[in-house]
Amino acid sequence: MNDFRPLNKLDNFQNKKIEILLKNTSKITGVMKAYDLNLNIHLEDAEEINSDSKIKLGTLLLRGSMIISVNEAQ
Amino acid sequence: MNDFRPLNKLDNFQNKKIEILLKNTSKITGVMKAYDLNLNIHLEDAEEINSDSKIKLGTLLLRGSMIISVNEAQ
Amino acid sequence: MNDFRPLNKLDNFQNKKIEILLKNTSKITGVMKAYDLNLNIHLEDAEEINSDSKIKLGTLLLRGSMIISVNEAQ
Amino acid sequence: MNDFRPLNKLDNFQNKKIEILLKNTSKITGVMKAYDLNLNIHLEDAEEINSDSKIKLGTLLLRGSMIISVNEAQ
């Protein structure tokens, strides 16, 4: 099997601002500092983005099993 | 048991545009760059397709446990 | 324990048209080409069957954890 | 610990008509041919029983993780 290890792509996101979509439909942004194989992610300057507001969360640990997708903030 | 390793079919999709259906009912398209045995998938030029709009996501990592199905974009 | 390996029954379905019921209540048909012990299934000529329409999906990989049941198309 | 292996009770159901209740609230009947430790079950002459109709499914493989309970058809 051709296994390119998609999680390695997260290395490109280090110290960059990323967007994370969660299963509870909320969206989180922040600067990615660390991740592990379960997709647990440590963010700095994290914010929860809602349609009409932002909530500052600061240093944040997200549980990987709640994550749908990760992309670089556009 | 006759085990043909269905995940290997994803090798045929490499560098091709694929459609991914997620458990939260959203549909994602993008060019498949990498996958692993948990079905985590790295896409480039990813877009979320809604009934009346497309949202550009760029480089995207999708968590395999959220995926229902993968097929080549028709 | 008497363990007859029910998954082996899928060998009988190879290259035959099967129906798959998914947890999201949609029904998929297609010609079964491969499966694994997690019930991941590779179909050719796959279609999503709705009450009033069919959507052609072509080559399709279905994630096993989304599958409720598999039977030969009637 | 006193472990009587409850799954072994399924041996008594072999070649008998059983009722299976699924998490999606549907009820399936059929003649039990095989099961494994994950409670995957292979049925012959399977039918989905609804309040006002029966749908013939023939040879059926049910994914164990979808099963709530199994009992002999009354």
Place this chain on the structure above:
Amino acid sequence: MNDFRPLNKLDNFQNKKIEILLKNTSKITGVMKAYDLNLNIHLEDAEEINSDSKIKLGTLLLRGSMIISVNEAQ
């Protein structure tokens, strides 16, 4: 760690009538014959108890992952 093996308490319930609450909110009673470490349970003379009726199920195998709690019938 102080690990008293709570599942062993089920030994006290053997051949006694127990009540089982399931995740789908239904309640099952029956005489407990066997269980395993996944909390799969084999009951005899099982009944599903609803607010205004009882459904006889006879010999029943319950999947442990569906169980919320087990107590002796009051």
Place this chain on the structure above:
Amino acid sequence: MNDFRPLNKLDNFQNKKIEILLKNTSKITGVMKAYDLNLNIHLEDAEEINSDSKIKLGTLLLRGSMIISVNEAQ
């Protein structure tokens, strides 16, 4: 990593009355007799607490995967 084994805190609750919140939103109280690493818990004198009533459950085994939190009864 600094791992203080939070489950060990349950040792302090032994033979004390605790409150357990379950995923199905019900609240259970009882005297904690035993637990294991999956958070399965054996209670004596258990009661289900509702907004306007209490249901006596006696000796109760709770499946750990259903538990949200455990605290000493206030």
Place this chain on the structure above:
Amino acid sequence: MNDFRPLNKLDNFQNKKIEILLKNTSKITGVMKAYDLNLNIHLEDAEEINSDSKIKLGTLLLRGSMIISVNEAQ
């Protein structure tokens, strides 16, 4: 792979007041005393924060699988 062990970030939170968001949408605050690799967390002086009230919970053990995110109380 670049694996910085995001869970280690929790060491910084020890003996500090943290906010925990749970899958059942409730928010818990408390002083973090211990955690493990499953994200089970032991809090002291825990409180459940609702839009218009706080419920004191005292010493609390939270099951890791229910946790969405952890951040320092703002």
